[in-house]
Amino acid sequence: MxxxxxxxxxxxxxxxxxxxxxxxxxxxxxxxxxxxxxxxxxxxxxxxxxxxxxxxxxxxxxxxxxxxxxxxxxxxxxxxxxxxxxxxxxxxxxxxxxxxxxxxxxxxxxxxIAGAVRTLAEVLSAFAAAQRAPGKMIIRVAAAE
Structure with a gap:
């Protein structure tokens, strides 16, 4: 949690x-x-x-x-x-x-608290980055319609 x-x-x-x-x-x-x-x-x-x-x-x-x-x-x-x-x-x-x-x-x-929205392709690089972003990362799996 x-x-x-x-x-x-x-x-x-x-x-x-x-x-x-x-x-x-x-x-x-x-x-x-x-x-x-x-x-x-x-x-x-x-x-x-x-x-x-x-x-x-x-x-x-x-x-x-x-x-x-x-x-x-x-x-x-x-x-x-x-x-x-x-x-x-x-x-x-x-x-x-x-x-x-x-x-x-x-x-x-x-x-x-929602943080940055990342595409599925960006997830690994976002987690590897040493920067802390406020909120929880939201992973967009499908393209928005």
Whole structure:
């Protein structure tokens, strides 16, 4: 699941969210509902304080020390919080989930972030490029009519 979708879903569930990423991600994370944002290159991760849940990503190992006693580190854990638990998150097929997410998008409760639109022939070069583009890449398989 995209981190932009995850932020919105956990915010809707009532969680306080601290987004992390590059400085250029700050406005997007806050716009999606994050309460705070830490620039991983400039801000000390410890500024987040103790947290209940850390959800995977590039900083998972660095974040383990932030999990409060009884908290949870989610997928795929390569380290363990001192007094917390780890959960290995596995995506399982569920026909109802995409329908629920589509309903949230239609209702305006969930905003997917679409990035660049590429043709099928451009996919390999687009993924090989070292540039990060905001949003998810959309791959156009058939020509528009």
């Amino acid at each position: 995209s981190s932009s979708i995850a932020v919105q879903l956990v915010c809707e569930a009532g969680a306080r969210v601290i987004g992390t990423g590059r400085a250029g991600d700050r406005d997007t994370a806050l716009d999606l509902g994050a309460d705070a944002f830490l620039d991983l290159r400039a801000d000390p991760l410890e500024d987040a304080g103790q947290v209940d849940v850390v959800i995977g990503g590039d900083i998972l190992d660095r974040s383990a020390a932030l999990v409060r006693a009884g908290g949870t580190l989610v997928s795929p854990p390569t380290v363990r919080p001192r007094d917390g638990q780890t959960i290995f998150f596995v995506v399982e097929p569920d026909r109802a989930r995409p329908a629920d997410l589509a309903r949230r998008v239609r209702d305006g409760r969930l905003r997917p």
